Amino acid sequence: MQTKRITFNNRWLPYLLVAPQLAITLVFFIWPASQALYQSVLREDAFGLSSEFVWFENFETLFDDPLYLSSFKVTLVFSAGTTLLSMGAALLLAVMADRVIRGSTFYKTFLIWPYAVAPAVAGVLWWFMFNPTIGILAYTMRQLGYDWNHTLNANDALLLIIIAAAWKQVSYNFLFFLAGLQAIPRSLIEAAAIDGAGPQKRFWTIVFPLLSPTAFFLMVVNIVYSFFETFAIVHATTAGGPGQATSILVYKVWRDGFVSLDLGGSAAQSVILMLIVISLTVVQFRFIERRVEY
Amino acid sequence: MATISLDKVRKVYAGGVEAVKGVSIDIADGEFIVLVGPSGCGKSTLLRMIAGLEEISDGEIRIGDRVVNRVEPADRDIAMVFQNYALYPHMTVYNNLAYGLKNRGEPKDEIDKRVKEAARILEIGDFLDRKPRQLSGGQRQRVAMGRAIVRKPAAFLFDEPLSNLDAKLRVQMRIEIKRLQETLGTTSVYVTHDQLEAMTLAHRLVVLNHGRIEQIGTPLEVYEKPASTFVAGFIGSPAMNLIPVKAKDGRLHLESGEGLDAPDGFGAEHALLGVRPEDLQVDADGAENADALSLRMKVIAVEPVGAESYVHGRVAGVVDDVVVRVPAKAEFSAGAELNLKASRDRLHVFDAANGGRLNG
Ligand SMILES: Nc1ncnc2c1ncn2[C@@H]1O[C@H](COP(=O)(O)OP(=O)(O)O)[C@@H](O)[C@H]1O
Ligand SMILES: [Mg+2]
Numbered sequence: 001m002q003t004k005r006i007t008f009n010n011r012w013l014p015y016l017l018v019a020p021q022l023a024i025t026l027v028f029f030i031w032p033a034s035q036a037l038y039q040s041v042l043r044e045d046a047f048g049l050s051s052e053f054v055w056f057e058n059f060e061t062l063f064d065d066p067l068y069l070s071s072f073k074v075t076l077v078f079s080a081g082t083t084l085l086s087m088g089a090a091l092l093l094a095v096m097a098d099r100v101i102r103g104s105t106f107y108k109t110f111l112i113w114p115y116a117v118a119p120a121v122a123g124v125l126w127w128f129m130f131n132p133t134i135g136i137l138a139y140t141m142r143q144l145g146y147d148w149n150h151t152l153n154a155n156d157a158l159l160l161i162i163i164a165a166a167w168k169q170v171s172y173n174f175l176f177f178l179a180g181l182q183a184i185p186r187s188l189i190e191a192a193a194i195d196g197a198g199p200q201k202r203f204w205t206i207v208f209p210l211l212s213p214t215a216f217f218l219m220v221v222n223i224v225y226s227f228f229e230t231f232a233i234v235h236a237t238t239a240g241g242p243g244q245a246t247s248i249l250v251y252k253v254w255r256d257g258f259v260s261l262d263l264g265g266s267a268a269q270s271v272i273l274m275l276i277v278i279s280l281t282v283v284q285f286r287f288i289e290r291r292v293e294y
Numbered sequence: 295m296a297t298i299s300l301d302k303v304r305k306v307y308a309g310g311v312e313a314v315k316g317v318s319i320d321i322a323d324g325e326f327i328v329l330v331g332p333s334g335c336g337k338s339t340l341l342r343m344i345a346g347l348e349e350i351s352d353g354e355i356r357i358g359d360r361v362v363n364r365v366e367p368a369d370r371d372i373a374m375v376f377q378n379y380a381l382y383p384h385m386t387v388y389n390n391l392a393y394g395l396k397n398r399g400e401p402k403d404e405i406d407k408r409v410k411e412a413a414r415i416l417e418i419g420d421f422l423d424r425k426p427r428q429l430s431g432g433q434r435q436r437v438a439m440g441r442a443i444v445r446k447p448a449a450f451l452f453d454e455p456l457s458n459l460d461a462k463l464r465v466q467m468r469i470e471i472k473r474l475q476e477t478l479g480t481t482s483v484y485v486t487h488d489q490l491e492a493m494t495l496a497h498r499l500v501v502l503n504h505g506r507i508e509q510i511g512t513p514l515e516v517y518e519k520p521a522s523t524f525v526a527g528f529i530g531s532p533a534m535n536l537i538p539v540k541a542k543d544g545r546l547h548l549e550s551g552e553g554l555d556a557p558d559g560f561g562a563e564h565a566l567l568g569v570r571p572e573d574l575q576v577d578a579d580g581a582e583n584a585d586a587l588s589l590r591m592k593v594i595a596v597e598p599v600g601a602e603s604y605v606h607g608r609v610a611g612v613v614d615d616v617v618v619r620v621p622a623k624a625e626f627s628a629g630a631e632l633n634l635k636a637s638r639d640r641l642h643v644f645d646a647a648n649g650g651r652l653n654g
Binding site for chain 1: 345346347366367368372373374376377380382383386393394397398440445516
């Protein structure tokens with residue numbers, strides 16, 4: 001396809017039109033990013049009175065710090081858990097919805113709901129339900145013989161933020177899966193049924209392979225989400241604790257920088273996060289360019 | 295190989311639409327049956343009930359001597375060719391053909407043998423490694439056929455399999471389907487809205503209208519003796535001319551005054567006289583003949599189609615245009631007055647009230 005060429009009469013008009021976008025990018029992305037890069041090679045004392053240029057010392061310290069390495073591990077577990085849980089739940093819901101509705105928007109609207117909820121609110125919601133003293137889910141589990149306490153138990157805490165983060169993302173994934181499912185012609189499923197494949201077999205040999213482009217796209221989106229957009233959820237539920245058990249990378253950046261006032265270390269961490277987001281974006285764009293077509 | 299019989303089969307969809315209103319057909323082993331009718335008349339619904347893709351609201355369907363009302367599609371031993379081919383887009387042609395055999399647990403070398411055999415018959419052996427999207431429309435059509443024959447089912451079901459092809463390919467594939475069915479001798483039910491396709495393929499035609507059977511018969515029977523004005527208008531192109539007449543004193547009178555002797559046992563007062571475009575002759579002298587229908591027509595347009603031409607014109611008392619088939623060489627111009635004649639044994643008489651055929 002060819003892009004249409006538009007000629008402007010006034011030579012400044014095009015620049016004026018992109019100016020707001022440029023300004024926003026400059027103020028909210030380029031400038032902070034360069035600040036982070038700059039700070040990551042400085043060491044500043046806690047009162048911000050003096051700073052000294054230290055090359056890559058902040059990065060070296062970081063990778064020698066067991067707490068940072070463990071935060072990396074926590075983030076990986078959290079990200080994998082969130083992605084699997086939210087995509088799995090969404091796929092299950094989408095398959096059920098696809099079977100029932102085919103076109104009706106009622107359930108769709110209903111299931112989009114969680115996506116509109118602010119992350120902090122989602123966090124608080126789940127925090128309440130799992131609260132060891134007042135939470136209904138914690139209570140139920142205790143009845144069933146499991147003593148849930150995410151304020152003391154690191155695994156419970158990690159599970160809590162995974163559930164809260166996944167829940168918020170389910171609706172987004174659901175919409176994509178449902179659209180993907182509805183794009184599969186009914187006759188394909190019918191042909192497979194005549195060809196002797198039962199429902200399970202049809203799902204794994206026909207439906208799932210046809211959904212895999214959607215699934216791959218969602219996987220990247222969900223990893224990006226769990227890495228970078230879950231700060232508020234962690235903050236509202238576990239605040240990184242107990243200890244540092246749920247201190248995922250984004251959370252640690254904030255805590256080291258703004259609570260512990262280690263600006264150099266915090267900046268070095270954000271530079272690393274920046275590299276991760278850049279590489280994920282590259283993966284995603286390459287994928288969209290070479291989108292699998294049938 | 296199997297017979298298929300439908301006994302008072304009905305289909306009422308969830309919304310209350312009665313798509314099939316009590317249809318009974320007995321299909322012989324090896325027979326090629328074509329269900330034909332306008333869009334929305336219930337052809338696909340009927341076919342899908344035979345396939346097991348739609349529940350049967352009422353009545354009974356048998357394949358062989360087994361009632362299949364409650365049998366899953368996979369267990370009915372049928373194969374279906376869909377209008378959009380429904381090829382599995384992520385599988386190679388080979389796997390598309392092999393899928394049904396694999397699901398039935400056939401041994402690998404048997405699968406390979408049958409797939410190669412089907413590919414040879416349909417001349418798709420060169421594309422076995424390709425994905426469906428790398429094939430042309432005609433090639434996809436062949437793969438869809440291949441997927442049907444590879445399983446050697448008791449019956450083939452076709453739902454408008456040629457309607458996505460261009461005209462030339464359609465004729466070619468039509469001939470191939472006919473040849474294939476004759477070679478394999480597999481009972482087939484074929485759905486189409488194209489009367490020409492229906493006429494050329496069928497051993498017997500089933501003409502459907504609003505979920506009911508209008509007529510069952512061989513293509514020639516249906517063409518020569520349409521059971522109703524609906525069939526008369528649907529089968530044959532250009533369609534049969536229908537001319538309103540009044541019966542009086544043993545004669546049928548056109549509104550323009552001309553008349554002819556009524557057929558024996560004719561009882562109705564108002565009738566429709568049907569005459570096919572090829573049965574009308576242009577007659578120079580215009581002398582009246584008690585035993586033939588004569589009409590005066592004012593030409594409004596001439597449609598040359600190559601080997602012949604269709605002359606459209608107006609006849610007093612007839613709402614629709616009357617069409618006459620003439621040799622291509624004949625020259626008529628708009629505005630000319632023609633005398634037309636049709637011999638009495640070429641006339642069809644229908645009841646004006648219910649459209650049913652009145653003469654034998
Ligand atoms: N799934 C369905 N639900 C409700 N009505 C349907 C459904 N499928 C078809 N119909 C209706 O049943 C009638 C016959 O449809 P169909 O068998 O597809 O006709 P054809 O194949 O002859 O064009 C139509 O009036 C159509 O609107
Ligand atoms: Mg149809």
